Amino acid sequence: xxxxxxxxxxxxxxxxxxxxxxxxxxxxxxxxxxxxxxxxxxxxxxxxxxxxxxxxxxxxxxxxxxxxxxxxxxxxxxxxxxxxxxxxxxxxxxxxxxxxxxxxxxxxxxxxxxxxxxxxxxxxxxxxxxxxxxxxxxxxxxxxxxxxxxxxxxxxxxxxxxxxxxxxxxxxxxxxxxxxxxxx
Numbered sequence: 571x572x573x574x575x576x577x578x579x580x581x582x583x584x585x586x587x588x589x590x591x592x593x594x595x596x597x598x599x600x601x602x603x604x605x606x607x608x609x610x611x612x613x614x615x616x617x618x619x620x621x622x623x624x625x626x627x628x629x630x631x632x633x634x635x636x637x638x639x640x641x642x643x644x645x646x647x648x649x650x651x652x653x654x655x656x657x658x659x660x661x662x663x664x665x666x667x668x669x670x671x672x673x674x675x676x677x678x679x680x681x682x683x684x685x686x687x688x689x690x691x692x693x694x695x696x697x698x699x700x701x702x703x704x705x706x707x708x709x710x711x712x713x714x715x716x717x718x719x720x721x722x723x724x725x726x727x728x729x730x731x732x733x734x735x736x737x738x739x740x741x742x743x744x745x746x747x748x749x750x751x752x753x754x
Contacts, residue, residue, distance in 0.1 A: 574601055574616055575672050577646040581636050582674040588627050591676045596621075596666050598653060598690065600702050602681040605669055609705050611698075615651040619658075619682075659693040659740055660686055661723035684711045689720050692743040693736075704751050714752055717744075 578595070585591075598617040603609050620629060629652055636642040636650040643649040658664075665683035672679055682690070684706050691699035706712040721744055725737045748754045 573646060574605055574648065577616065577636070577642065577648050578672065578674065578677070578679060580642055580646065581632070581650070582676050584635050584642070585676040586631065587676060588625070588631065590625070592674070592678045593624065593628055593676060594621070594678045594680060596680045596682065597669070598658070598682050599687060600698070602687050603684065603702055603706065605679075606667065606681045606684065607706070607709060607711060609702075609709065611701065611705075614647065615649050617651050617653045619664075620652050620654055657693075658690050659724055659728070659736075660690055661720055662727045685713055685716045685720055688712055688717060688747070689724060692721075692740045692747070695743045695746075700747075700751070703747055707751050712752070714748070714754065 596619040597605060598619055599615075600611060600613050601616040604611070604613070618632070632650050633652065634640070636648075638649050640649065664686050666680035667683060669679040669681050688703050688706060691703060703712070721741075725741075728734050728737050
């Protein structure tokens with residue numbers, strides 16, 4: 571989606587280097603789907619995974635430049651939302667792909683794999699999430715076998731702590747996707 575790429579380019583243009591550039595931005599959710607496919611829908615945010623290794627100054631500057639109620643949000647009608655890794659339903663090692671066709675000075679952009687985006691949407695699974703998943707299925711970009719493997723990897727990862735109690739709820743939502751969207 572050109573709008574999201576333009577938004578990322580604007581962030582890059584206004585970025586004040588803090589050392590360690592280029593910084594990797596890992597894009598999640600519908601923004602990741604739109605950046606790696608010909609899918610398009612309205613969105614208000616570009617979810618970026620918080621880096622384990624990034625300094626707090628990175629998050630602070632990103633939110634100051636492109637968070638809610640900033641000039642860039644007003645210009646693009648998009649804002650950066652930083653997402654804590656621990657809240658996502660994903661395997662220990664999510665799959666990210668470099669984003670081709672964008673050249674930034676201060677950032678490398680990676681997008682979450684389509685199957686992992688779908689998996690992450692099972693936690694909330696609202697109407698927009700179902701529409702995103704349906705669109706990926708209709709475009710034949712959703713691999714059912716891989717989705718099941720990734721679900722099992724995420725469930726195994728979650729089984730190590732209190733998040734294990736949530737897995738049965740996500741499994742019910744996966745079954746709804748299989749029944750209602752994949753028609754299995």
